[in-house]
Amino acid sequence: MNTTRQSVSSDEPIETALAVLSAGWATIDEITDAVTARRAQRPTIGQLLLTNHKLTVHQVFKVLGEQATNSKLFGEIAIELGFIKHADVNEMLQLQSSMCPPLWQVLLSCGVLEPSQAESIQQVGRSRQRQPSEEALATSEA
Numbered sequence: 001m002n003t004t005r006q007s008v009s010s011d012e013p014i015e016t017a018l019a020v021l022s023a024g025w026a027t028i029d030e031i032t033d034a035v036t037a038r039r040a041q042r043p044t045i046g047q048l049l050l051t052n053h054k055l056t057v058h059q060v061f062k063v064l065g066e067q068a069t070n071s072k073l074f075g076e077i078a079i080e081l082g083f084i085k086h087a088d089v090n091e092m093l094q095l096q097s098s099m100c101p102p103l104w105q106v107l108l109s110c111g112v113l114e115p116s117q118a119e120s121i122q123q124v125g126r127s128r129q130r131q132p133s134e135e136a137l138a139t140s141e142a
Helices: 012-023 028-040 045-051 057-067 074-080 086-098 103-109 115-130 134-141
Strands: none
Touching (some): 012 103, 012 115, 028 103, 045 074, 057 074, 103 115
């Protein structure tokens, strides 16, 4: 099955959750379950660094070994060990985010949202993307 994933704003899950809750279309528990399912669908930073040839298998296991003894994030340890740079982690975080399905899509696939409700949320998201932010308007007026 080949599915194209669209780039998702980091604010999208919050905006979607608020819209769905305020409309009474889902409960907090349903949203929490959908967020958990959404996170499970994305690859880890280690997987992305490996598949994008930024780390070797040996380096991934070295980082995982270090991670087992402390509470640092995978990327932090890989940087400390000199395997990658901050820019590599940022690139993989952006890639990871783009591979995560929108929350409305997960809620729809779980049967929490009806197709018409999902369409309504998409329309709001599209209109927000077309509208310049208040900050951008203030800057352009100055």
